[in-house]
Amino acid sequence: MSKKGTVFNVQRFTLHDGPGIRTEFFLKGCPLRCIWCGNPESFKSYIQPGVFQNKCISEEKCGDCKIVCPSENILIFKEGKLSAIDSSKCIRCMKCMAICPSDAIKQWGKIMSVEECMNEILKDKGFYEKSNGGVTVSGGDPILQIDFALQLFKSCKEEAIHTCFESTFYGQWNEIEKILPYTNLFISDLKHMDSSIHKKYTGVGNDLILENLKKLSKKNVDIILRIPVIPGINDSMDNIKITADYILNDMNNKIKVLQLLSFMHLGEEKYKSLGMNYNMNNLDFNRKIFQNKIIEIQQYFISKGINCTIGTKEQN
CATH class of the missing domain: 3.20.20.70 (Aldolase class I)
Known part of the structure; x- marks a missing residue:
């Protein structure tokens, strides 16, 4: 195998x-x-999401990542744009990355x-x-x-x-x-x-x-x-x-x-x-x-x- x-x-x-x-x-x-x-x-050693705030369309205009995220209070927004993901709570399902239309979330690995x-x-x-x-x-x-x-x-x-x-x-x-x-x-x-x-x-x-x-x-x-x-x-x-x-x-x-x-x-x-x-x-x-x-x-x-x-x- x-x-x-x-x-x-x-x-x-x-x-x-x-x-x-x-x-x-x-x-x-x-x-x-x-x-x-x-x-x-x-x-x-595991796959991680990375956030690039300058690429985020904004929570108000998009917000798709919030819709698909299986947990609450993981996605952190600053000045209306995604700025971070709480790694202590994230289960790394990468659903947010898959749906993001602007590549503001990158999959590392x-x-x-x-x-x-x-x-x-x-x-x-x-x-x-x-x-x-x-x-x-x-x-x-x-x-x-x-x-x-x-x-x-x-x-x-x-x-x-x-x-x-x-x-x-x-x-x-x-x-x-x-x-x-x-x-x-x-x-x-x-x-x-x-x-x-x-x-x-x-x-x-x-x-x-x-x-x-x-x-x-x-x-x-x-x-x-x-x-x-x-x-x-x-x-x-x-x-x-x-x-x-x-x-x-x-x-x-x-x-x-x-x-x-x-x-x-x-x-x-x-x-x-x-x-x-x-x-x-x-x-x-x-x-x-x-x-x-x-x-x-x-x-x-x-x-x-x-x-x-x-x-x-x-x-x-």
């Missing part, structure tokens, strides 16, 4: 998460809560079977072959839907399609081991080397993540590491030096490349649609000075013999 997963986005012709032209599946559910994350719709995913994948098999591309599973974190990802990758392997697994690696090693034989490339972040600081900004410590990446480096697989460089949080040279030591000593530098990803303000509208606060607006920094610092960080990693780029372009 074809396993099913909860997917919040499918991107075709993507070029950033793995080599060549790829189809990327973003799965819902993540064990971390990074405060800089631009995809808050990925946090929860849908259920897809492996067979449905493969139907999308095979549309572009010729592009994968010409560009040495393939399929990437990301999130959220697919580690929370490992059995779905496993069956999907098994199906990809039957079609000789390259596979990439992008994860936080905050999970049990025996779960990660399941997917090793079917994965060509792994991508993961090093967000901060101090476990207490890591927990402050992501909700969890980093001990399990670092141990899993250390184990992964001993396997015959390709690994891309990334640092989402956040001003004032993980861009100190002390943290950078400890990161380099970890890559060199604990992972024996067994990585294809280390990619530095510059912080950008992303996802604010999506946070608002879910009734969540976006906490990065208060991060004040000079973009030019920050970019120069990222170049300095890159040069340090290169000086230590670590292949390092700015952005997601791979270099060998």
Whole structure:
């Protein structure tokens, strides 16, 4: 039987998460809560409604969502327009989304079977072959839907399609081991080397993540590491030096490349649609000075013999 997963986005012709032209599946559910994350719709593992008040026709002129909603006092209106949905009471039937004529209510996530995913994948098999591309599973974190990802990758392997697994690696090693034989490339972040600081900004410590990446480096697989460089949080040279030591000593530098990803303000509208606060607006920094610092960080990693780029372009 074809396993099913909860997917919040499918991107075709993507070029950033793995080599060549790829189809990327973003799965819902993540064990971390990074405060800089631009995809808050990925946090929860279940389908959610999101509200975009600027699209609402108004309660007076429409009000269809109120008519179909099975419960009272869930839909919250402000200045006559739908502004929020009480997530503590919502049963996520999505009737409001289905009837909304103006797309003011968005469904974050849908259920897809492996067979449905493969139907999308095979549309572009010729592009994968010409560009040495393939399929990437990301999130959220697919580690929370490992059995779905496993069956999907098994199906990809039957079609000789390259596979990439992008994860936080905050999970049990025996779960990660399941997917090793079917994965060509792994991508993961090093967000901060101090476990207490890591927990402050992501909700969890980093001990399990670092141990899993250390184990992964001993396997015959390709690994891309990334640092989402956040001003004032993980861009100190002390943290950078400890990161380099970890890559060199604990992972024996067994990585294809280390990619530095510059912080950008992303996802604010999506946070608002879910009734969540976006906490990065208060991060004040000079973009030019920050970019120069990222170049300095890159040069340090290169000086230590670590292949390092700015952005997601791979270099060998």
